[in-house]
Amino acid sequence: MNNYSYPIFPDWSKEELMDMMALYNAVESAYEDANGVNAEKVVKLYNRFREINPAKMEQKQIDRDFQNISDYSIYKTFQAATKAKTKNIRM
Numbered sequence: 001m002n003n004y005s006y007p008i009f010p011d012w013s014k015e016e017l018m019d020m021m022a023l024y025n026a027v028e029s030a031y032e033d034a035n036g037v038n039a040e041k042v043v044k045l046y047n048r049f050r051e052i053n054p055a056k057m058e059q060k061q062i063d064r065d066f067q068n069i070s071d072y073s074i075y076k077t078f079q080a081a082t083k084a085k086t087k088n089i090r091m
Helices: 014-032 039-052 056-070 074-083
Strands: none
Touching: 014 039, 014 056, 014 074, 039 056, 039 074, 056 074
């Protein structure tokens, strides 16, 4: 796993920060791990992401920032997870 400087907002609580890190790591796994990542986990983490960042503009900004840093899309990974026919998804 690469060490990226993840998009982080100072107003996130410690719990929100941990949840966001879990999402970033899950997206990374979808792209990097041979077995991919559990699709259900991605959907749950993405829904939590939307709770933490209810504004669509904020969600898009975070996804853009994350994509600029890692080349991985949070939203595209979520879309793949919602359409998954298998337990795990791989990007």
